[in-house]
Amino acid sequence: MWLDAGPGTLGNLQKHIEIEQLTAVVLTHEHADHWLELPVLYNAIRHYVMCGQIPVYGTMGTLELAKQMCPALDEAFIWNVIADKSRQTIGDQEWTWAQTDHYVETMASRVDVGQSSFVFTADTGPNWDVKELGDSVSLAIAESTFLSHKEDEGILHLSARQAGELGRKISADHLVLSHLAPGEDRDQHQIEASEVFDGRITVAAAGDKYSF
Numbered sequence: 001m002w003l004d005a006g007p008g009t010l011g012n013l014q015k016h017i018e019i020e021q022l023t024a025v026v027l028t029h030e031h032a033d034h035w036l037e038l039p040v041l042y043n044a045i046r047h048y049v050m051c052g053q054i055p056v057y058g059t060m061g062t063l064e065l066a067k068q069m070c071p072a073l074d075e076a077f078i079w080n081v082i083a084d085k086s087r088q089t090i091g092d093q094e095w096t097w098a099q100t101d102h103y104v105e106t107m108a109s110r111v112d113v114g115q116s117s118f119v120f121t122a123d124t125g126p127n128w129d130v131k132e133l134g135d136s137v138s139l140a141i142a143e144s145t146f147l148s149h150k151e152d153e154g155i156l157h158l159s160a161r162q163a164g165e166l167g168r169k170i171s172a173d174h175l176v177l178s179h180l181a182p183g184e185d186r187d188q189h190q191i192e193a194s195e196v197f198d199g200r201i202t203v204a205a206a207g208d209k210y211s212f
């Protein structure tokens with residue numbers, strides 16, 4: 001599963017699997033940093049890999065934009081529109097989506113495999129309640145875009161402190177902070193989150209592995 005296809009991720013994905021081993025792609029929303037390598041995958045499937053259509057689970061807004069960049073979209077992808085409360089079984093994974101508090105329709109994801117679970121917030125402001133995706137999560141990857149001094153600006157993203165609160169709310173065994181804005185101080189993100197959440201916290205880095 002390839003969850004969000006932001007710039008640079010297709011190259012990283014191929015360090016682990018071949019394109020033809022990909023089961024499906026999930027795209028949380030239409031902002032460019034979350035899906036713009038899908039047209040690159042489209043080219044690869046149609047002209048080089050010839051692996052047949054790959055299922056994509058994405059929002060309606062992302063589909064509309066993808067159609068403009070991938071004119072024969074149906075030849076490369078089987079698009080399944082996801083919305084608030086959508087559910088899907090993919091292999092041994094149970095996926096559930098919930099709409100967050102963001103500028104465009106955006107889906108946070110929960111994945112359950114046996115007794116283990118994983119939540120990815122995608123992008124959200126503080127008014128989304130992560131408990132819509134349940135509780136007692138093994139791994140939570142939360143956006144943590146800036147530090148708490150910017151909380152008053154009404155931006156629909158989370159601070160590191162708010163990401164820590166989110167981890168506490170769902171009793172995450174492991175909280176990973178991601179989506180830091182360019183130039184953010186990684187150590188300060190770790191410190192702010194740890195002031196409100198006493199579980200394990202990691203600041204995400206490309207190439208790291210997080211199990212659940």
Ligand SMILES: [Zn+2]
Nearest residue numbers: 029031102123
């Ligand atoms: Zn966004």
